[in-house]
Amino acid sequence: MLLLLPPSEGKTPAPEDTGPVDLAAxxxxxxxxxxxxxxxxxxxxxxxxxxxxLLGVSTNLADEVARNTQLKAAPAGPAAGVYTGVLYGAAGIADLTGDAAERAARTVRIFSGLWGAVAPGDHIPAYRLSMGVSLPDVGPLARAWKPALAAELGPRAAGDVVVDCRSATYVAAWKPSTTGPDAAEWVTVRVVREVDGKRSVVSHNAKHTRGVLAGHLLRRAGEPTSAADVLAAARELEGRVILTEVTTGNTQTLVESTLTALSRPASPRTLELVLR
Incomplete structure (x- = not known):
């Protein structure tokens, strides 16, 4: 399995007494x-x-942007702890131990406009940069990262299943190949909510649900090696309360998991998770 995650918008700086990023490491x-x-x-x-x-952020984030000028010397901590937010809180990657932590180190790659892709244990500083930005002398980051990411991740994904929890901004930087020598099974994750028999795509709760799925894929007894395995793992969560809304106290339960057929040779299959 290769489990692809987006970064979080908010990032938690590492403690001041930790060393700076070592790009070679x-x-x-x-x-x-x-x-x-x-x-x-x-x-x-x-x-x-x-x-x-230029970075497409609010002026309220000027202090975080200013911090970008000192990233080479800034304290760096494990990516699993620097990236915070809904998905990471639900997945609990920073809290993994034993076999689950080892699986995460091998399988999880977190996409980034600055680093390309990092493993959970890679030490990085907190920064502010989205993959959707175009930097002077670099250009649009998704396009700039494509060749290097393809060379690194294509062979890693070959013959495996890629579980893709990224947003479209980060998918643009690298799409797994489903044909040729680096062919992989590519599965994207979509979360919908069913109300009175009607289904609609959700946003905030989708991040949480993808995080729950990611944590389950890392903690369960067997590591998925195919799209069918990923579907089977998702179905293990059916009937479970995935989240409780803070404002209303209402719960949402995973009631159904389905996997679409491959529509075109170069396209992914979609794992749809239905909340009710």
């Missing part, structure tokens, strides 16, 4: 040159007066 050393290029371009942009505009 991050997973996928083939990405090092591109990481260095993007890191330098981000520092230059973040020092500009129009930095928040």
């Amino acid at each position: 991050l997973a996928h050393p083939g990405l090092t040159a591109q990481r260095r290029t993007v890191l330098d371009a981000l520092a230059a942009v973040s020092a500009r007066d129009d930095a928040t505009e």
Whole structure:
């Protein structure tokens, strides 16, 4: 299995007494040159007066943008702890131990506009940069990362199942191949809510549900090796209360899991999780 996650928008800085990022120590050393290029371009942009505009963030985040200028010296912590938010809270990757932690280290890759893709244990500083940004002298990041990510992750995915929990912004940086020498089974995850027999796509709760699924895939006894295995793992969660809404106290339960047929050779199959 190769489990692809998006980064979180919010990031938790590492403790001040931890060392800085070591680019050579991050997973996928083939990405090092591109990481260095993007890191330098981000520092230059973040020092500009129009930095928040160029990075597409609110002026309220000016302090976080300013922090981008010092990332080479900033304290770095495990990616599983730096990335926070709904999906990561539900998955609990930072809390894994034993076999589950080892599985996460091998299988989880977190996509990033700055680092390309990192493993949960890779030590990185907190930063502010989305894959949807276009940096001067680099260009649109999704396009800039494509060649290096394909070279690194294509062979890793070959013959395996790729469980894709990323948003479209990060999917644009690398799409698993479903044909040719690097062919893999590619499964994207969609979450819908059923009310009075009608189903609609959900957003905030979808992140939580994908996190629950990711945590289950890492903790269960067997590691999925096919799309059918992923469907079987999802069905183990059916009947379980996935979340409780804070404002209303209402619960949402996973009631059904389905896997679409392959519609086109280069397209993914979709694992649909139905909440009620």
